[in-house]
Amino acid sequence: MQVHTLQTQHIRKEYPGTIALDDVSVTFEGGKIHGLVGKNGAGKSTLIKILAGTVQPTSGSILLDGREIFLRSAQDAFHQGVATVYQELSLVPSLTVAENILLGRWPQRGLTPISGRLEIGCLSPLRGMLVDWPAVWTRAQAVLDSMHVALDVRRQVGDLGVAQQQIVEIAKAMSFNPSVLMLDEPTSALAQHETENLFQLLRKLAGQGVAIVYITHRLQELPRVADKIMVLRDGRYAGTLEMGQARPEDIVRLMFGEVVQKERPVDLQVGAGTVLEVRQLGRHGKFHGISFELHEGEILGIAGMLGSGRTELLRAIFGADPFDEGEILVAGRSLRRTSPEQMKMLGVAFTPEERKQQALVQSLSIRANLCMSSMNRIARYGVLTRIRERASIRGLVEELAIRIPDLEMPVSSLSGGNQQKVVVGKWLSTQPKVILLDEPTRGIDVQAKQQVFQILWDLSRRGIGSLVVSSELEELLEVCHRVLIMKKGALAGEVRPHELPADELYVRCMEA
């Protein structure tokens, strides 16, 4: 049994404006399961991408068994022995288990009679053009057998449940005979018993000498599967804990470090009036029984883990998705069904999570994007001219400090932070009473984040109510008046920022 070691030495990754990883040197040993944890923005995904070959480090090296290796692409990484299983499975549902396990590497044979012995000379150029089906079944079966998994190789992957599909994905990775197997949030879609099966499988694979790296947000799972826990914080390696000695508080302390509570400006008052109320709102399979009130000038945060239903809730409130039960009260109206168009007219704004795909029309200019929600307001007698558009957004551009030389440039040329300001600006010109923000600081650099906070505080001063969904718990505590906690589609509590530091909030967000 070969035991391998994967080491990173002084890995550094810089992006324009941020340092994602700074001097990260870690060792993953064959035969052990390493849990890799860290809060959002700690650099976990970046490190995984580097080890998976999809991103190149700015500096630093990767060593496999003491020898330096270069992972030039995802394919390259697989072939060199580093296999990755992502949260989003990359299987072809219409093909069988065996075909998926050997995807793109199906054994081939030439154009020969079934016996396989005779070869007709003039047909030998056709060698290797056909798939050798018996070999496909056999080889795939062999991979599954080595994993001690019972699964029919001839079944269509599309017919399998999520847990089984994940096993196929792992089998695909294992068919490369890797030294290292990395799994990114593997249990997010699994039920309890399926998770247990997965853990057993991983222990078996570790027993075969593979180094397993297991990335997760679910700290409570780690005692059941991991041998060691490695923590990243702010792009740096924060420490390793042996499983036997680690308590959840220790892990969280390593993840968050010294928690410094920043001060919200003192002049932010919450008004008495309610600008938005939600009663028993529910959508099958996503969230249920959600009730809360948003007051004038209040910044209300919603904290929760991935999959807790926060984005779905926001989209339902805005009318982007339908909801099945409950009602929304806004601008004196009670609504059981609504649409983005209607919500806009009632003074509600929404900045979606996926900036590029959902919030901006990339092919249009900055000016066109900034005016997109308020065109009717800007037009006079139905006529919309560039001059009027530019005049109406000039104040906005200054106010939001969107730094661009030319408003006619395509919005795709802006940085993430400036794009986010365009999205917020687009909605500010509709003069909303309520603004729903889904992950407003995702993917933007530190400076732009501070500017977004300033914008939120200004909105509060103007009496606009903000509902902020964010995975960055410290930011919620810094910015908001109140924070709601959402777990598995339901509201699980409410906190005031001064009551709770970020690490305790994190623990409360974790699912039981």
Add this chain to the structure above:
Amino acid sequence: MNDRGGIAPYPGMLSWLRQSVMELVLMVLCTVLAFNAEGFFTRENLLNVLRNVSMQGIIAFGMTMVIIAGEIDLSVGSAVAFSGCLTAWLTGFLSGPGGGLPMPLAVTLAIAASLGAGGAIGCLTGWLRTRFRVPTFITTLAWLTVLKGASELITNGFSLTPFPRWYNFVGGGYVAGIPFPAIVFVLIFVLSHFVMNYTPFGRSVYAVGGNAEAARLSGINVSRVKILVMGSVALLAALSGVMQSSQIMSGNFTTGTGWELDVISAVIIGGTSLMGGAGTVWGTLIGVIFLGVLVNGMTLLNISEYWQHVVRGGLILIAVLLNLAPSERK
């Protein structure tokens, strides 16, 4: 001046040249033909070209909006035939023993009904797209055959000729020396240009074509936009059908055959992207004129019809390559 959907031009002379390629090519073509083609540069010929391009050009402006919105209409040719045949049949019926109406009233009602039917069919296509997600490619492909069949049914395979003498004015008449269809063509151009560049609706069309989901989440009523653009192109096709029936003074099911290809070609040559989200009405105007001048020139130069087809097809390919943004060229 040219807002290709809001995409900023590069600064400088070179960029202006790159942006105005089609206009330059058209000028060059006209110059070449003026010197080499017998009878090209005469008033009579040029007015003829204008009249010919008007029929298809009107539809092309509607098609521009449709393609910018990310959709397509393959049935415009059949819609032309259907509209003409319906107008002819209704005129005959309403002014005949069945209806007993005076001719001017019969004609007016017939035209109104044809335009209404055309617009309604287009709106239906748009509705099917937004309500049931049926691609407009599929629906209009179906209409292509259905409307052609309907035209054959209405006319029973014959050419219907119920029209009075004065009806010819719409398609064949002149106003101050300019063919009436050309006047309609210019009017529709001005209207389309205005709507696309100076109204919220026009801006919404670009937004919907560029990113329908982002447009929806910005509060734009995407359904309404799609239904209206599909209705508009169908309405313009019906209008063209009426004018065509006036020109040939009959309702004939063979009119408009293959027009969808010419119309779409003109729109593409004019710089509109089939992906949606970009393109201009002015570009389509140039594309329409360019194709018209080219066909006219080739005919005057006695180039065989078959070669003409080859040339027209090749042009679309060249036009698409020329109009690709640098980032798309690999």
